[in-house]
Every structure is written in C-alpha cells, then in structure tokens.
Amino acid sequence: MAIGRVARLDRARTRRKRTFVIPLLGVVVLAVVAIGTGVALGIFRAAPQGVQKGHVAVPASAAAPSAVASLPASEESSGTGAMVEVPNVTGKSLSDAETLLTIAGFVVSRVATPAGEAATGTVLAQEPASGSVVERGAQVTLTYAEDSAAVAPSGKTNDPESSTNGRVYVVCVDPGHQDKANSSTEPIGPGSTTMKAKVSGGATGAVTKQREPDFTLKVSLRLKRLLEAQGVKVVMTRTTGAVDISNAQRAAVGNRAKADLLIRVHADGSTNGDVRGLSTLYPAGNDWVRPYTAKSLLAAKAVHHALLLTTGAVDRGIVQRSDMTGFNWAKVPSLIVECGFMSNPAEDKLLASDAYQAKLAEGMTRGILAYLWGE
Numbered sequence: 001m002a003i004g005r006v007a008r009l010d011r012a013r014t015r016r017k018r019t020f021v022i023p024l025l026g027v028v029v030l031a032v033v034a035i036g037t038g039v040a041l042g043i044f045r046a047a048p049q050g051v052q053k054g055h056v057a058v059p060a061s062a063a064a065p066s067a068v069a070s071l072p073a074s075e076e077s078s079g080t081g082a083m084v085e086v087p088n089v090t091g092k093s094l095s096d097a098e099t100l101l102t103i104a105g106f107v108v109s110r111v112a113t114p115a116g117e118a119a120t121g122t123v124l125a126q127e128p129a130s131g132s133v134v135e136r137g138a139q140v141t142l143t144y145a146e147d148s149a150a151v152a153p154s155g156k157t158n159d160p161e162s163s164t165n166g167r168v169y170v171v172c173v174d175p176g177h178q179d180k181a182n183s184s185t186e187p188i189g190p191g192s193t194t195m196k197a198k199v200s201g202g203a204t205g206a207v208t209k210q211r212e213p214d215f216t217l218k219v220s221l222r223l224k225r226l227l228e229a230q231g232v233k234v235v236m237t238r239t240t241g242a243v244d245i246s247n248a249q250r251a252a253v254g255n256r257a258k259a260d261l262l263i264r265v266h267a268d269g270s271t272n273g274d275v276r277g278l279s280t281l282y283p284a285g286n287d288w289v290r291p292y293t294a295k296s297l298l299a300a301k302a303v304h305h306a307l308l309l310t311t312g313a314v315d316r317g318i319v320q321r322s323d324m325t326g327f328n329w330a331k332v333p334s335l336i337v338e339c340g341f342m343s344n345p346a347e348d349k350l351l352a353s354d355a356y357q358a359k360l361a362e363g364m365t366r367g368i369l370a371y372l373w374g375e
C-alpha cells in the first residue's frame with residue numbers, strides 16, 4: 001500500500017474516531033456508573049446454580065472446580081475498600097489513557113502542560129504511579145502535553161493522531177452455529193480427552209421460530225459493517241449458513257488472523273419460558289485460556305455494559321467458562337455474547353426485529369472500540 005494512501009486512511013480513521021469518541025466516552029462513563037450501581041445493588045452475581053446456562057450443554061466433568069460461574073472477588077464483588085492496581089498509561093494518548101482508566105474503575109483528572117518536544121495529547125506523567133495499589137474509584141491525575149495553539153478545555157478536540165498510532169485492529173466475528181448441526185465430536189481443548197459436539201444446533205424462537213444460526217449471522221454482519229466503518233479489520237468465521245466449521249476451527253480462524261479480539265455471537269434458550277436477559281461469557285478457569293483471561297475479561301466488561309445501555313436488556317451478568325471449545329482453542333482474547341433468550345416469547349420477538357438487532361450490533365461495536373482503544 002502506498003504511503004500516501006496509508007496517510008489518507010489514517011486521517012480518515014482519525015476523523016471517524018473523533019465523531020465516535022464523545023458518545024463512546026459517554027457510554028464508558030455511564031457503564032462505570034452502571035458497574036458502580038450494580039456493585040452497590042449486588043446485581044453482579046454468578047449465574048444461579050442449577051439454572052440452565054443457555055443451550056450449551058455443560059458436562060459436569062468438563063468443568064474444573066474453579067469454573068463455577070462466578071467472578072473473582074477482586075473484580076466484581078461489592079464492599080468498600082476493594083483494592084486495585086493502577087495501570088501504566090504514561091506515553092499513551094490522553095483519550096486512550098482515560099478510556100483505559102475509566103473502564104478499570106478510576107476517576108480521571110487532567111493537568112495540561114506545554115507540549116515541548118512531546119506529541120500533543122500524550123500522557124507525560126500519572127499520579128499515583130503505575131503498579132500502585134489503591135481503592136477502586138480512586139482518582140488518577142494525568143499530566144498531558146497540550147498544544148498551546150489549540151487549547152481544548154475538554155480535551156476532546158485534541159484527540160491526537162497518535163491514538164491508534166496508525167494501527168489497524170483486527171476483530172474476528174463468529175456468528176454462532178450453522179444451518180446444519182454437526183454432532184461428531186472434538187476435544188474441548190488442545191490435548192483434552194473430554195469431547196463435545198463440533199457444532200450444536202442452537203436455539204429456536206418460541207414465537208417467531210427464528211433459528212439461532214440465522215439470527216447470529218444477521219447481527220454479526222451488522223457488527224462487521226459498523227466495525228469496518230471505524231477502521232477495524234473484520235475477519236468472519238462464516239458469512240453464510242451453508243458451512244461446516246467446528247467451534248475449534250472457528251477459534252483457529254481468530255488465531256490465524258492474530259485477532260485483537262474474537263467475539264462469538266449467540267442467543268440463549270431455556271425450558272423455562274420466563275427466563276430472559278443478556279449475558280457475556282469469557283474464558284477463565286483452565287490452563288488453556290489463562291494467558292488470555294485478563295484481556296478477555298476487560299473486553300467482556302466493556303462489551304457487556306455497552307450492550308446493556310444500548311438494549312436495556314435484563315442483566316444476567318458476566319460469566320466465566322472453562323468448558324467452551326471455542327474459547328479453549330483460542331490463542332487470542334475472546335468472549336461470547338448471549339444476546340437474549342429465544343425461548344422467552346417477548347425477547348424472541350425483540351431478537352427477531354431489525355431494530356433490536358441494530359441495537360445489539362451497536363452495543364457490541366461501542367464495547368469493542370472501548371476495549372481496543374483503551375488497550
């Protein structure tokens with residue numbers, strides 16, 4: 001690609017980003033408020049034991065004891081005095097630093113200083129220093145390089161070129177299931193003797209009879225368009241229902257793409273038609289996924305809270321899973337959005353509507369960008 005074209009693309013991406021940053025930060029701030037409220041109300045909870053978690057069968061033997069659906073106490077449990085480590089944001093752009101800190105639960109204040117030799121908008125210092133252990137919700141003060149010719153009290157108009165350093169992020173989108181299930185089995189992770197079906201059939205709408213493989217593809221194609229409009233490269237595991245790709249093979253697509261995130265789109269089903277709501281699953285609890293757990297959780301939080309805001313769905317929480325083949329074979333951060341219950345008549349109708357599918361794709365996009373740009 002010619003340099004001139006790269007430069008044009010960079011400028012175009014920056015323009016697009018500017019238009020997105022303010023609503024995005026709004027969402028992040030609201031998300032943090034939501035997190036705080038959730039913690040206060042104790043609504044971030046493990047999926048109740050004994051409740052069927054979606055349509056994915058969970059063989060008891062497959063789940064390690066630590067795979068019980070719960071979040072680490074340090075992450076989501078309530079209580080004053082939860083201590084968290086301050087990440088290193090020095091050298092990042094102000095907007096990236098603010099996004100990262102906000103997602104991590106800090107309050108950000110800023111102090112401008114003349115740019116000098118530094119690139120405008122770069123964070124030059126932070127207080128407390130990275131690695132400090134402080135109470136969740138503590139304030140972090142960022143000293144950043146300000147362009148004296150373009151004072152921007154809000155900082156937003158100073159959103160610098162360096163935000164992505166010209167980097168093109170890659171997101172692998174996996175629309176769950178396919179037209180025909182494949183019940184032959186594969187190991188749930190590299191070297192495992194525990195086997196699961198390569199691809200299950202998925203849920204079906206209680207009223208609309210919409211099939212999950214069709215639903216996930218529609219939402220995923222919307223998501224692809226929205227991400228591409230923000231300059232993100234999207235790799236799809238499938239763009240039609242007439243495929244036969246196992247869950248392990250889908251993870252391999254994300255691995256080959258060296259994706260910054262693998263997002264798997266699904267919907268739930270239950271024998272209890274009253275159950276409804278949205279949950280986000282992330283890999284944790286076994287050795288296969290350990291290198292990717294922290295980033296996956298960060299992405300899951302950003303996507304989950306953005307989705308709750310765009311959809312107004314019932315919050316069924318962020319849930320760790322160790323038994324998902326499509327997680328265990330992934331060598332990149334990953335998550336699953338369970339968009340809602342197709343077995344619930346009201347939610348089924350929502351999930352089948354264009355308007356709601358658009359909200360789902362928008363929420364996923366906002367959450368993914370908050371995660372990527374805050375990285």
Ligand SMILES: [Zn+2]
Pocket residue numbers: 055176177202203212265266267268
């Ligand atoms: Zn599914």
